[in-house]
Amino acid sequence: MxxxxxxxxxxxxxxxxxxxxxxxxxxxxxxxxxxxxxxxxxxxxxxxxxxxxxxxxxxxxxxxxxxxxxxxxxxxxxxxxxxxxxxxxxxxxxxxxxxxxxxxxxxxxxxxxxxxxxxxxxxxxxxxxxxxxxxxxxxxxxxxxxxxxxxxGITIKNESFETILEKERQLANLEREIASLQNKIRTEKQFNKQVAYNKILRNKLKEKEFLKK
Incomplete structure (x- = not known):
């Protein structure tokens, strides 16, 4: 090739x-x-x-x-x-x-x-x-x-290169946390713990969308 x-x-x-x-x-x-x-x-x-x-x-x-x-x-x-x-x-x-x-x-x-x-x-x-x-x-x-x-999927604004890198790093960490929470929700048997995990997950998803703007 x-x-x-x-x-x-x-x-x-x-x-x-x-x-x-x-x-x-x-x-x-x-x-x-x-x-x-x-x-x-x-x-x-x-x-x-x-x-x-x-x-x-x-x-x-x-x-x-x-x-x-x-x-x-x-x-x-x-x-x-x-x-x-x-x-x-x-x-x-x-x-x-x-x-x-x-x-x-x-x-x-x-x-x-x-x-x-x-x-x-x-x-x-x-x-x-x-x-x-x-x-x-x-x-x-x-x-x-x-x-x-x-x-x-981060919107690139008029920010410093270091700021953009830091945003991406934070987003990557959030992605890992979200994946871990989703796995816990799938495997958790106790309803009250599922509810607690779901609440945390919703907040993490909001953080993710905020970072990408």
Missing amino acids: AVKTFNLPQKAFVNKFIPKSKFFEKAKVNSKIQQEFTDAIVRITWAYKLAENTINISGTDSMEELQIFNMQLKQKEIPKNVLKVIDKAIPSAILYTFEFENNFAYGITTKENAEQRYFFSDWNKELNFDFTGNTIEHIYQKIIKLFIQDKA
């Missing part, structure tokens, strides 16, 4: 195969993780490099470049442990494109933050990436916002 193409200058197109062993050397991974690479990945291609010398947009002290890696997979499952190794080995931020047979998906991580978090699209859902901006970091932040808006 050909590497997924984007509307970027030809100078940004790298299309370079990266041996899996390169990541083993840089990240010093154990044999178990090496086996995960073998089991999950057919081929890793460095598809694009977004930097001042390729797209004429300057970097910042915290983010000079943004890479796009194409990951050809052996199964329709995103190998998150493998991505952690790659992100540890590569200093710049990476937008991932995943391909399995005729299926595709996208992913990225909040790499510059202390709390590393991954965002993924649904399979076969196209996202309209905007590779324009004042800086490389600005482009990266717009990409993260696109994932958050797509997956979490």
Whole structure:
């Protein structure tokens, strides 16, 4: 399968195969993780490099470049442990494109933050990436916002990037709490406890809708 193409200058197109062993050397991974690479990945291609010398947009002290890696997979499952190794080995931020047979998906991580978090699209859902901006970091932040808006359904307002990330984190925690409460309601035999759980659930659902606005 050909590497997924984007509307970027030809100078940004790298299309370079990266041996899996390169990541083993840089990240010093154990044999178990090496086996995960073998089991999950057919081929890793460095598809694009977004930097001042390729797209004429300057970097910042915290983010000079943004890479796009194409990951050809052996199964329709995103190998998150493998991505952690790659992100540890590569200093710049990476937008991932995943391909399995005729299926595709996208992913990225909040790499510059202390709390590393991954965002993924649904399979076969196209996202309209905007590779324009004042800086490389600005482009990266717009990409993260696109994932958050797509997956979490948060309305992106004129708020700081950190505020939007915090909203998404709170929403993810709420989703876990709601799922736990729904499970308790399904399995609880005592009616009075079901009522109590339902009351808490209603409040959590209201919080969720408020956060998304």
